[in-house]
Amino acid sequence: MSTLLEVSGVTVSFDGFRAINNLSFQIAKAELRAVIGPNGAGKTTFMDIVTGKTRPDTGQILWGDKSVSLIGMSEARIAQAGIGRKFQKPTVFEEQTVQENLLMALRKDRGPLAVLFFRPSRADLDRIAELAAQIGLTDTLPRVSGELSHGQKQWLEIGMLLAQEPQLLLVDEPAAGMTPAEREKTTAILVEAAKTRAVVVVEHDMEFVRRLNCKVTVLHEGAVLAEGSLDHVTKNQDVIDVYLGR
Amino acid sequence: MNRSFVVRNPSVLIFLVLLSLFTLVVTILSEGFGVGLLSTSFVKVLGKTLCLCLIAIAMDLIWGYAGILSLGHFAFFGLGGYMIGMWLMYERTRQIVENALSEGVLPPTPEEISTGIGNQIFGVVGSSDFPLIWAFADSLVLQLAFVVLVPGLLALVFGWLAFRSRVTGVYLSILTQAMTLGLSLYLFQNASGLRGNNGLSGLQNLPGVTAPQSVVSLWFFWASALALGLGYLLVAWVVSGKFGSVIRGIRDNEARVRFLGYSVETYKLAVFTLTACISGIAGALYYPQAGIINPAEVAPIASIYLAVWVAIGGRGRLYGAVIGTAFVSLVSSWFTGGQAPDIDLGFYAIKWVDWWLVLLGLSFVLVTLYAPGGISSFVDKLAGKTMEADR
Numbered sequence: 001m002s003t004l005l006e007v008s009g010v011t012v013s014f015d016g017f018r019a020i021n022n023l024s025f026q027i028a029k030a031e032l033r034a035v036i037g038p039n040g041a042g043k044t045t046f047m048d049i050v051t052g053k054t055r056p057d058t059g060q061i062l063w064g065d066k067s068v069s070l071i072g073m074s075e076a077r078i079a080q081a082g083i084g085r086k087f088q089k090p091t092v093f094e095e096q097t098v099q100e101n102l103l104m105a106l107r108k109d110r111g112p113l114a115v116l117f118f119r120p121s122r123a124d125l126d127r128i129a130e131l132a133a134q135i136g137l138t139d140t141l142p143r144v145s146g147e148l149s150h151g152q153k154q155w156l157e158i159g160m161l162l163a164q165e166p167q168l169l170l171v172d173e174p175a176a177g178m179t180p181a182e183r184e185k186t187t188a189i190l191v192e193a194a195k196t197r198a199v200v201v202v203e204h205d206m207e208f209v210r211r212l213n214c215k216v217t218v219l220h221e222g223a224v225l226a227e228g229s230l231d232h233v234t235k236n237q238d239v240i241d242v243y244l245g246r
Numbered sequence: 247m248n249r250s251f252v253v254r255n256p257s258v259l260i261f262l263v264l265l266s267l268f269t270l271v272v273t274i275l276s277e278g279f280g281v282g283l284l285s286t287s288f289v290k291v292l293g294k295t296l297c298l299c300l301i302a303i304a305m306d307l308i309w310g311y312a313g314i315l316s317l318g319h320f321a322f323f324g325l326g327g328y329m330i331g332m333w334l335m336y337e338r339t340r341q342i343v344e345n346a347l348s349e350g351v352l353p354p355t356p357e358e359i360s361t362g363i364g365n366q367i368f369g370v371v372g373s374s375d376f377p378l379i380w381a382f383a384d385s386l387v388l389q390l391a392f393v394v395l396v397p398g399l400l401a402l403v404f405g406w407l408a409f410r411s412r413v414t415g416v417y418l419s420i421l422t423q424a425m426t427l428g429l430s431l432y433l434f435q436n437a438s439g440l441r442g443n444n445g446l447s448g449l450q451n452l453p454g455v456t457a458p459q460s461v462v463s464l465w466f467f468w469a470s471a472l473a474l475g476l477g478y479l480l481v482a483w484v485v486s487g488k489f490g491s492v493i494r495g496i497r498d499n500e501a502r503v504r505f506l507g508y509s510v511e512t513y514k515l516a517v518f519t520l521t522a523c524i525s526g527i528a529g530a531l532y533y534p535q536a537g538i539i540n541p542a543e544v545a546p547i548a549s550i551y552l553a554v555w556v557a558i559g560g561r562g563r564l565y566g567a568v569i570g571t572a573f574v575s576l577v578s579s580w581f582t583g584g585q586a587p588d589i590d591l592g593f594y595a596i597k598w599v600d601w602w603l604v605l606l607g608l609s610f611v612l613v614t615l616y617a618p619g620g621i622s623s624f625v626d627k628l629a630g631k632t633m634e635a636d637r
Contacts, residue, residue, distance in 0.1 A: 051505060079507035091502045093495045100491045110507050112516045116489045164507065 002065070004029045004198050005050065005083075005168055010059030012045060012222075019045040020056070021222035027168070032194035034209045034230075035202045037219035038242060043202045044088070046219070047170050051085045052078040064167070080110060084166035088173045090153035094146030098137055098156055101145055102128045105160035128163070135159035135189060151182035158189055169199045175208045187211045206230075251483060258482045261565055262475055269471040276467075278460035286460040290535045293467035295575055297532035298555070300474045302571035303564055304521035304528070305552050307481050310561035311490065312517045313497025315415075317549045318422030321429045322397035322522040324544035326529030328433075329396055331446035331539050332380060333389035337453035339366045340384070370444045377439025393530040394523045400425075401522030402515065409511040409518070414500070423546045433541035445540025449533055463535065470531045474568075477524055482564055484520075493517060554606065558613050560620025569622050578602065 005027050012020040020042045027033055037043055048054035050061065052075040061070040063081060070078055079085075092101050103120060106127065120128075132138045135155040140148060145156055154174060161169055171190065175183045190212065193199055203209050209216060209230060216233050218225045226236045233239050252259050272292055275283040284292075301323050308314050343362035347354035354362075364374035382388040408421055436442035452462060484490065495503045496510055504510050533539040552571075559570015580586055581602035589596040598605075617623055 053501075074509070075501075075504040076507050076509040079505050085505045087502070091499055093491070093498055093502070095498060096491060096494060103488060104491045104495060105506055110509065112489070112513055115492055115508075116484065116487070118488045120488075160506070 002029060003027070004031075004064065006060075006062045006067075007046075007050070008060050008062075010049060010056045010061065012049060012054060012056050019222055020049065023059070023219075023223055025217065025224065027198045027200060029167070029198060030194065030196060032191065032199045032212060032214040033201070034212055034214055034216045035200060035219060036204070036206075036209060036216060037225075040221075041219040042222035043219055044172065045222070047085060047172060047202065050078075050170060051075060051083060076110070079164070079166075082165075082167035084161040084164045084169050086157050086161055086169070086171045086174065088176065090150065090157050092145045092148075092153050092156050092160070094144070096145060097142055098132070098145050098148070099128060099141045101156060101160055102131055102141075102163050105163035107163065107165040131159050131163055134162065134192075136185065151178050151186075154178065154182075154186065155189065158186070158193075162193060167197050169193060169197060171199065171201045173203055173205075174201065175203065175205055183208060183211075251486060255482055255486060257563075257565055258479065261478055261568070265471055265475050265478075269468065272467060273464060276460070276464055278458070278464045286463045289460075289463045289467055291576070291579060293463065293470045293535045294532050295572055296467070296470035296474045297528045297535070298552075298575050299568045299571045300470070300477045300528040300531075301525045301552060302556050302559070302567040303474075303477050303481050304524040305556045306561060306564055306567035307485065307524075308517055308521045309553065309556060310563070310567070311485050311497065312493040312514065314514060314518065315419045315553065316422045316518070316521075317419045317546065317553060318424075318426040319521065319525050319552055320548035321426035321544050322401060322525035323529035323532070323548075324429070324433075324539065324541075325397045325400065326393045326526030327533030327539040327543070328440060328446065329389050329392040329526070330530040331449050331533055332383045332440075333386050334449045334451075334453065334534060335367060335446050336363065336380065336383035337386070338448065338451055339363050341453055342366070368441065371436040371442050373436075379439050390530075393526050397522040397526035397529075398519050401519045405515045405518040409514045412511075423549070426544050426549055427546045430541045430544045430546070433544065443540060443542075445538055445543075446533075447538040449539065450535070450537040452534075466531060466535045470535075473527055473531055477527075478564060478568070481524075485564075554610050558610060558620055560622035563622050563626075565625065566620050566622030569625065570620055573621060574606070578606070581605070 003026050005025075007023060007025040010020055010023045011018065023042070023046065025046070035043055035046070045054060049056050050070065052070065052073055056071065062068065063070050063083075068081070070081070073081070093104070096104075103124070106124060108118065109115070128141070129138065132141055135158060137148075137152060137156060137159065140152065145153065148156060158171070158174065161171075174186050174190065178186060187208070190199055190201060194214075201209075201212060215228065216230050217227045218233050218236075218239050220238075220242045225242065226233045226239050272284060272289060274280040276289050277284065277286050278289075301319060305316070305319055308316050308319070340359070340363050343359055343366060344354070347358060347362060360376070361374055364376055368374055368376075376383075382392070404425055408418055413421060432438055433440055434443050440446065450459065450462070455462065485493070492503060492508055492513060495506075496513060500510055555571040555574045556567045557570070558574055559568065560566025581598040584599065586598040588598060613620060619626070
């Protein structure tokens with residue numbers, strides 16, 4: 001399998017504190033990966049770097065078949081290149097309907113003029129109906145998304161990511177605050193999505209990671225501590241010391 | 247703008263119908279064409295109010311929808327006024343000077359005419375030379391184009407610098423205040439070429455027009471009503487589709503919109519520039535009705551009033567901006583125009599000219615505390631719909 005994203009030797013410091021320390025990370029085109037680590041391990045900073053929110057001090061980030069460098073590209077350009085991000089807290093546009101949220105995320109020309117004259121076609125509406133079915137929000141399409149439950153907002157946000165048709169999905173703690181049934185459904189959505197694209201899930205919850213049943217990368221103090229199956233990494237003495245032992 | 251747009255937004259249709267009815271009623275009651283119940287000066291007040299409603303719609307687009315609290319839009323309004331004022335003043339002065347000189351024995355040379363006009367216009371600032379910025383003042387077409395282009399260009403440059411540096415929130419508001427203050431201070435200088443603190447005057451007299459003010463005032467009233475109607479239609483259309491979704495998204499969560507792949511800065515710049523152009527048009531219609539424009543018009547306070555009108559009317563709903571502006575500015579001119587009876591308390595007399603500001607401030611605080619949706623939230627209740635219906 002060819003590499004989709006390659007992060008090599010990346011370091012980021014905030015006021016002298018090294019949030020990311022010589023981090024290297026690779027992910028293939030259709031792969032599900034869980035990234036775990038204690039608080040302050042650099043998980044969110046890692047996402048910030050890949051999505052262009054934070055600029056690394058040193059290191060390289062190469063993207064796609066042509067190995068384009070993502071460093072220096074704006075967040076919007078990186079998103080257009082095919083990287084979608086889901087935040088820890090569900091961030092949907094609460095004053096707008098589920099349909100409007102999905103329509104905004106749909107993979108289309110993002111230029112102001114194109115957007116100004118855009119009116120959804122039959123095919124666009126069909127695609128939205130399809131996405132809504134996938135995330136289980138068919139009945140709530142005309143509702144204002146602020147009225148949705150916490151779990152539904154999380155799914156809507158995942159649905160918006162899928163609507164973007166990204167090649168890489170970065171998902172920050174999708175199961176936080178969900179009921180067991182909601183978690184199960186979230187797992188299914190993510191596993192399904194990873195069949196056709198790369199999905200990186202940052203997660204605290206070991207039980208949830210076990211359900212994802214995928215390769216795990218353990219971060220600690222801004223660097224990769226261990227990588228492999230969940231069983232493999234949980235047997236690693238370093239991992240037990242810094243993370244599981246707590 | 248197809249039919250479905252109006253059908254999906256009944257408030258647009260209702261607004262346009264009410265505006266047409268209002269225009270008709272004012273025309274019938276006017277001195278110029280009707281029974282004469284409304285004085286010409288009152289028709290001018292109403293016409294000016296329509297122009298203020300137009301800039302309020304622009305303010306609602308940039309603040310209510312895109313979430314950018316600009317406190318500098320009166321700079322664009324004033325620039326629009328100056329641009330049309332330059333032509334009005336030049337052309338009228340030229341006609342007067344040519345008439346005066348033609349009574350002489352020899353026909354006047356172009357230099358004599360030019361110096362004559364220059365003396366008339368710039369005598370108050372001790373000059374008779376035309377500054378460079380008056381180069382096109384003899385062309386109505388160009389000055390009309392400048393009404394849109396000059397505010398648009400200023401907004402484009404200012405916005406590009408500000409948004410590219412990701413200046414947001416209160417810092418952006420302060421920058422826009424600085425912009426309008428800077429423009430005002432610049433215009434106050436005699437060397438600015440726009441007659442310093444004298445400003446441009448006599449703008450109510452249209453060159454070559456012999457019709458009385460009672461008729462001219464109606465022409466401008468109609469033009470203002472037309473501009474307001476078209477502006478309302480345009481802005482309602484802009485916010486109705488996905489563009490509206492994106493800018494409301496920027497207002498509510500800028501970072502999220504960015505990660506969806508939208509260039510937030512480009513959208514902000516587009517909205518800022520569009521609203522500046524609308525403000526310029528509003529100003530170009532306002533000042534010929536006011537008759538005079540001077541640098542005090544673009545003082546920072548004017549733009550703050552604009553924000554207050556829109557807040558009192560209700561943000562994020564275009565009719566809210568119109569209701570708030572019409573209501574507050576008309577009440578304001580009633581209180582400050584000396585019509586409101588003073589209240590004599592014996593030991594102290596409440597003079598409304600002084601106390602109106604206190605009343606305005608108080609009502610702003612009360613609206614913020616008890617009716618965050620503004621006056622128009624009562625309209626929403628009357629119409630039996632919730633706030634989200636027209637978003």
